[in-house]
Amino acid sequence: MSAMSNTNWDRRNVLRAAMGLAATGGLAACGGNTGRSGGSGEALVQYFHAYGEAGTEQAIKRYAAAYDKARVTTQWITGTNFESKLFSALLTKNAPDMFEFHPQIQMIKSGQVADLSDIMEPVKDDFNPADIASHTIDGKIWGVRMIDDPQFFYYRKSMLEDAGVEPPTTLDELVEAAAKLTTDKVKGVFLGNSITPVMNPLIWSTGANTLTDKNEIAYHTDEVAAGLKKLRTMFKDGHLLLDAPADWWDPSAITQGLVAIQWCGMWAMPVIQKALGDDVGIIPFPTSADGGKPAVTNGGWSMFVNAKSKNVDLAKEYVKWLWIDQKKYQEDWSLSYGFHIPPRTSLAESATKLKTGLPAEGVKLFNEFGHFDNPAWTQAMIVALESVIADTVRKGGDPEAALDKADKIVNRELKKLFG
Structure with a gap:
């Protein structure tokens, strides 16, 4: 689900945190009775x-x-850096x-998380x-998956029609569309204030991946380098929204008419539809190389x-009770607040709202x-590609x-994990 404008951190990057975070101290500032x-x-x-x-x-x-x-008792942790607060707390008696x-993978190697095979095995075929x-x-x-959250582009149909632009199917078309859609009041495309949310989709859309099946670097290709230059063109020419009041996970940039095309998540769909009615469509990150294909972050x-x-x-026992046995709560969590795809196949198939x-x-x-989580893709690797x-x-x-x-950092991490 989304962190809307009440937070200001990029909480949706896949595998956002690492056990290796230098961390001290508890969570006094986070408030709430610990229930202990x-x-x-x-x-x-x-x-x-x-x-x-x-x-x-x-x-x-x-x-x-x-x-x-x-x-x-639930600690509902507001503000920035959920992951560092979580991992700081995991080092304390609280x-x-x-x-x-x-x-x-680090959480497993460091002995931080318990094996849930016994509660998952009987139901894993329904995930x-x-x-x-x-x-x-x-x-x-x-772990037990609670929600799946696809991320893709939303676009304003009327703005594209007025500019004579078709929904882009290639990265070149996205670059052209960004230029045609930018006016003195509206920017063409919003990729997040840091632009980093689309790094992985860019890699996937060329036909490459972050890592190979053998856990070796797979992102460093000529096609990815060429794709970065295309993103640079949109930035340099002033066709990207860069100073949105809320970041990419919040749909306000597109609902307030600041931008024609925005990268965001399916969680925001009810809010976007309420604001824009039928004047909205969605597309994946477009193909950016021969042999590539469109990409969606899950x-x-x-x-x-x-x-x-x-x-x-x-x-x-509690995790089993809530996230395996209580299907009505799982359905409520996936569909009553934003739109998420239930990871349970039976629930996904019965979800009339979807x-x-x-x-x-x-x-x-x-x-x-x-494209789903790769547990070998660590926080240090994420930061390397953000750089x-x-x-x-x-x-x-x-x-x-x-x-x-980036290769130096990623190879160092891979060596730590796999020797």
């Missing part, structure tokens, strides 16, 4: 980042209150028993196979159990062009040099 003292019975604490959609915090707390085997995050694959490391399943969030919790078994119109198109793009965008698109540096620089 007073009252009777067992107590559990869970961490969630502050979702932007109205009603989400109340929903998570409502589900927790319905559980009768423990008092479950660590949460359960927390939401993305599948990451999206790609979600099971991204959460399976060393033959064990380490983000999302999963529930993990802290392996160092004093109540691992009880925490696992069956027609724009939501159905979003599901189709997710199924056809979506490539900064060095090339924003500063006009040589893509080859920037990619060479």
Whole structure:
């Protein structure tokens, strides 16, 4: 789900955090009773980042209150850097028993998360196979996916029609469209204030990937370098929105008419449709090289159990109860606040809100062009490629040099993980 304008951090980059974050201290500043003292019975604490959609915090707390085997307290963490606050807390005695995050190989290697195979095995055939694959490391399943979040371009149909522009199917067409759609009041395209959300889609749209199946660098190609130059053209020519009041995960840039085409997530679809009615369409990140194909980022969030919790078994029981047994809550979480694709196949198939119109198109793009989490893609690797965008698109540096620089960091990380 989205962090709307109440936060100002890019919380949707896949695999945003790393266990290796230097971290000290607890979470005093985050507020909220930890639930560890007073009252009777067992107590559990869970961490969630502050979702932007109205009603989400109340929903998570409502589900927790319905559980009768423990008092479950939710830390709803607002502000920036959910991941660093989470991983700081995991190093203290006030660590949460359960927390939401993305599948990451470091968490397993460092013994931070509990093996959830026993609760997942009986139901894994009812989960999206790609979600099971991204959460399976060393033959064990380490997390329970709660929501799948495709990200793609939204466009204003009327603005494209007025400019005589067809929805772009190639990156060259997107560059041309950005120029034609930019006026003194409207920018052509919004890729996020930092432009970094489209780094991975750019790689995928050339036909490349971040890593090979053997965990070697796969992103450093001539086609990716050429794609970076095309993004640079849009930046240099002033056709990108760069100072949006809220970042890319918030749909206000497109709903307020600041931009004609915006990269955002399916979570924002109800808000966008309410604001714009039928004057909105969606497209994947367009093909950017011969042999490439359009790309959609599949983000999302999963529930993990802290392996160092004093109540691992009880925490696992709660996670099973809520995210495996309680289908009505899972459906509510996916469909009542923003639009997300339920990772449970049975729920996805019965989700009437996603069956027609724009939501159905979003599901189709997710199924056809979506790329899921790679648990070997670490925070340091993410930051390395974010620097490539900064060095090339924003500063006009040589893509080859920037990619060479990233390679050193990525190879160092790969060596740490795989020897």
